Amino acid sequence: MAEQAAAARRFIHGRHRTLVTPEGVDLQLNLADAGQRLGAFLLDLMIMAGALVLVTIAALLLIAAIGAQGMEIGGIVWLLGFFLLRNFYFIVMEMSPRAATFGKRAVGLRVVARSGDRLTADRVIARNLMREIEFYLPLSFLAFNAAEDTGGAWTALAGFLWTLIFLLFPLFNKDRLRIGDLLAGTWVVQVPRRRLSVDSLNAAGPGPHHAFTEAQLDVYGIYELQTLEQVLRDDNPEAIASVAATIRNKIGAPDEGWDRDFLVAYYDAMRARMERGLLFGKRREDKFDRG
Amino acid sequence: MNALPSDTRRFRAEREAEWRRLEHIVAVAEKGSVKALSDEDLLALPVLYRGALSSLSVARETSLDLELITYLEGLCTRAYFFVYGVRTTAGRRIRTFLARDWPDAVRGLWRETLAALLLTLTGVLAGYALVTSDPAWYDALMPEGMAQGRDFRASREALLSTLYGGTGQEGLSFFATYLFTHNSQLSMLCFALGFAFGVPTAMLLVYNGTTLGAILALFAARGLGLEMGGWLFIHGTTEFFAIILSGAAGIRIGWSVVFPDDGESRLDSAARAGRSAALVMGGVVAMLLTAGLLEGFGRQLVTSDLARYAIGAAMLALWLTYFYRPRPAR
Numbered sequence: 001m002a003e004q005a006a007a008a009r010r011f012i013h014g015r016h017r018t019l020v021t022p023e024g025v026d027l028q029l030n031l032a033d034a035g036q037r038l039g040a041f042l043l044d045l046m047i048m049a050g051a052l053v054l055v056t057i058a059a060l061l062l063i064a065a066i067g068a069q070g071m072e073i074g075g076i077v078w079l080l081g082f083f084l085l086r087n088f089y090f091i092v093m094e095m096s097p098r099a100a101t102f103g104k105r106a107v108g109l110r111v112v113a114r115s116g117d118r119l120t121a122d123r124v125i126a127r128n129l130m131r132e133i134e135f136y137l138p139l140s141f142l143a144f145n146a147a148e149d150t151g152g153a154w155t156a157l158a159g160f161l162w163t164l165i166f167l168l169f170p171l172f173n174k175d176r177l178r179i180g181d182l183l184a185g186t187w188v189v190q191v192p193r194r195r196l197s198v199d200s201l202n203a204a205g206p207g208p209h210h211a212f213t214e215a216q217l218d219v220y221g222i223y224e225l226q227t228l229e230q231v232l233r234d235d236n237p238e239a240i241a242s243v244a245a246t247i248r249n250k251i252g253a254p255d256e257g258w259d260r261d262f263l264v265a266y267y268d269a270m271r272a273r274m275e276r277g278l279l280f281g282k283r284r285e286d287k288f289d290r291g
Numbered sequence: 292m293n294a295l296p297s298d299t300r301r302f303r304a305e306r307e308a309e310w311r312r313l314e315h316i317v318a319v320a321e322k323g324s325v326k327a328l329s330d331e332d333l334l335a336l337p338v339l340y341r342g343a344l345s346s347l348s349v350a351r352e353t354s355l356d357l358e359l360i361t362y363l364e365g366l367c368t369r370a371y372f373f374v375y376g377v378r379t380t381a382g383r384r385i386r387t388f389l390a391r392d393w394p395d396a397v398r399g400l401w402r403e404t405l406a407a408l409l410l411t412l413t414g415v416l417a418g419y420a421l422v423t424s425d426p427a428w429y430d431a432l433m434p435e436g437m438a439q440g441r442d443f444r445a446s447r448e449a450l451l452s453t454l455y456g457g458t459g460q461e462g463l464s465f466f467a468t469y470l471f472t473h474n475s476q477l478s479m480l481c482f483a484l485g486f487a488f489g490v491p492t493a494m495l496l497v498y499n500g501t502t503l504g505a506i507l508a509l510f511a512a513r514g515l516g517l518e519m520g521g522w523l524f525i526h527g528t529t530e531f532f533a534i535i536l537s538g539a540a541g542i543r544i545g546w547s548v549v550f551p552d553d554g555e556s557r558l559d560s561a562a563r564a565g566r567s568a569a570l571v572m573g574g575v576v577a578m579l580l581t582a583g584l585l586e587g588f589g590r591q592l593v594t595s596d597l598a599r600y601a602i603g604a605a606m607l608a609l610w611l612t613y614f615y616r617p618r619p620a621r
Contacts (some may be wrong), residue, residue: 019368019371021344021367021371021375021520022375023341023344025344025345025347025348025367026528027364027367027368027371028364029368041298072464072465075465075468076464076465079465079468079469080472082472083471083472083475083476087475087476087479090602097320097372097373097376098321099372110372111405112372114562117430118372118375118376119376120566121384121570121573122392122566122567122569122570122573123566123569125569125570125572125573126565126568126569129479129483129569129572130483130486131409132479132480132483132485133480133483133484133486133487135481137480179486182558182561182562182565183486183544183561183564183565184562184565184566184569185562185563185565185566187494191304191365191368191369192365193365194358194365194366195362195364196304196307196310196311196358197358197381201553222355225355226355229356229357229358231358233358237343242587247488271355271356274355275353275354276353278353278355279402
C-alpha cells in the first residue's frame with residue numbers, strides 16, 4: 001500500500017511542468033497523459049469524418065441541383081473541402097485563442113510552447129504538418145496496400161511498424177511528445193475547467209457530536225486529507241461507508257452511524273489543525289511522513 | 292476540540308466574487324470575442340489576474356483545500372494565456388507574415404534551397420539522359436496517371452495537341468483544384484519526411500526531377516522541346532520553386548537533427564529548425580495555389596509559346612526579388 005501510494009504521487013508529480021509567469025508564480029502545468037491525447041485525437045477524427053460526410057452531401061446536392069455542369073463545381077467543393085479539412089482543421093483550431101481542437105477542448109487540453117513563450121503560428125504549423133508522416137502516410141499506405149492487394153506481408157509489416165513507432169513515440173519520452181511536438185517545441189497540457197463548488201462540506205443532519213483528540217487528528221497527512229475531500233465531494237454512499245469504517249478502525253473511534261457527518265467533522269477538524277500547522281511551517285505530506 | 296471555521300474559509304469567501312468575475316471575462320475572451328468585453332472588464336482584467344495569482348500563492352501556502360487550489364491553478368493558467376497571448380488581428384498577422392517573416396525564413400534557408408535545387412537538377416539530367424539513351428526507361432520513370440497518354444507510342448501530332456489543345460474550357464477549374472491539392476500534399480510530405488534525416492526528402496526531390504527530365508526527353512525526341520518548355524515554364528517556375536522550398540525545409544529539419552549547432556541540444560536544434568521551416572511551408576501552400584491557377588487557367592488560355600515563357604519568367608523574377616532583394620536590417 002505504502003509503495004503504491006508513493007508511486008501514485010510520484011507519477012502525478014512526474015507530470016508537473018513548471019511555467020513561471022512574469023509575476024513570479026509557478027503555474028505548475030500538468031502534462032496530458034497518453035489516454036487523454038488519444039481520446040482527443042479520436043474525437044477530432046470523428047469530427048473530421050463527420051465534416052467530410054457533410055462536404056460529400058453538399059457536393060452531391062450541388063451535382064443533383066445543377067446537373068451535368070454541377071459535376072465540376074461539386075468536384076471542386078469536395079476536393080477543396082477534403083484538402084482543407086485534412087490539412088487545416090488542426091492548424092486553424094490550434095491557432096485560436098484556446099489553442100485546442102474540439103477534441104482537445106472536450107478532454108480539457110491545450111497546446112503550449114515548451115519555452116513558456118506564446119504559441120505562435122509557426123509552432124502550430126510545424127506540429128501539425130508532421131501528422132503527414134505520423135498518421136496520414138501510414139494510413140494511405142495501408143489503404144493502398146489493402147486496395148491493390150499487391151504489397152504482400154512484408155510491406156504490410158513495414159507499414160505497421162512505421163505506424164507503431166510514431167504512435168507509441170509519446171510513450172517513450174517523459175514529456176509525452178509526439179514527433180510534431182518535438183519539432184515544434186510544444187507540449188500538450190491539461191487545462192480542465194473546474195467548478196468551484198460550495199466550500200463547506202455540510203453535515204446532513206443533527207448527528208452525534210464528534211470530538212477528536214490530537215492523537216486522532218495526527219494519524220494522517222495532507223495526501224489522505226485531500227483524498228478524503230475527494231470522497232466527500234464525490235458523495236458516493238458506498239465509498240463513504242467504507243472510508244468511514246477504515247478511519248474509525250484506524251483512530252479507534254466508536255461506530256455511531258451517520259458516516260458522512262462523522263467524515264465531515266473529521267475532515268474539518270483535521271484540516272483546521274493541519275492548516276494551523278502550516279502557518280508554523282509544519283507540513284506533513286502523508287501518513288508515512290514523520291518529519 | 293471543535294472544528295472552527297478556519298481562516299482559509301474566510302480567505303476564500305472574501306475573494307470568491309473576484310475570481311468568478313475573472314472566470315467570466317476569460318470565458319468570454321476564449322470564445323474569441325474580445326470585443327464583447329466592456330472597457331471596464333478589459334481594464335479590470337490585469338488587476339483581477341494578478342489578484343488571482345496572489346490568491347493562488349497564498350492558497351498553496353496556507354490552504355489544504357484541494358478543490359480551491361486546482362480551481363485557482365486552472366483559472367490563473369487560462370488568464371495567463373489570455374493576458375500574455377497575442378491579441379493582434381488575423382489581418383495584421385498575415386501582413387507581417389508576408390512583409391517580414393516569410394521572406395526572412397526563405398532567405399535563412401538559402402543553403403538548403405541550393406541543395407534542393409541541385410538535387411532536382413540532378414534528377415532532371417538523369418531522367419533526360421536515361422530516356423534519351425533508351426526510351427524504355429520512360430515507362431519506368433513515368434507513373435501511368437501522370438503520363439496521360441504522353442509516351443513514345445504517341446505520334447508527334449498527338450503530343451503537340453496535348454501542349455495546346457488542353458482539356459477545353461470545361462473541367463479547367465476542377466483540374467486546377469486537383470493540381471493544387473496534389474502538389475500541396477506532395478510538398479507537405481517533402482517537409483515532414485525531412486525528419487528522417489532528410490534522406491526521403493532528397494529522394495523525393497530527385498524523383499520529382501527525373502519525371503520532369505523524362506517528359507522533356509520525350510518531347511525533345513520528337514522535336515518539340517521548345518514548345519514543351521513553354522508548356523512547363525508558365526507554371527513550372529512557381530511550382531518547382533515551391534516544391535524546392537519545401538524540400539529545403541525538410542532538409543533543414545533533417546540536418547538540424549543530425550548536426551545540431553554547438554552548445555545546443557538535439558531537441559532544441561530540431562525545434563528551432565522546425566519552426567523556421569514551418570514558416571516557409573505556410574507560404575509554399577500559397578505559391579502552389581498560384582501555380583495551380585497558372586497551370587489550370589493560364590496555360591489553357593494562353594497558347595503562344597512566347598507569352599508562356601514570358602509569364603513563367605516574370606513569375607520567377609517576382610519570386611526571386613520578393614525573397615532575396617536586399618532589405619533594411621530590422
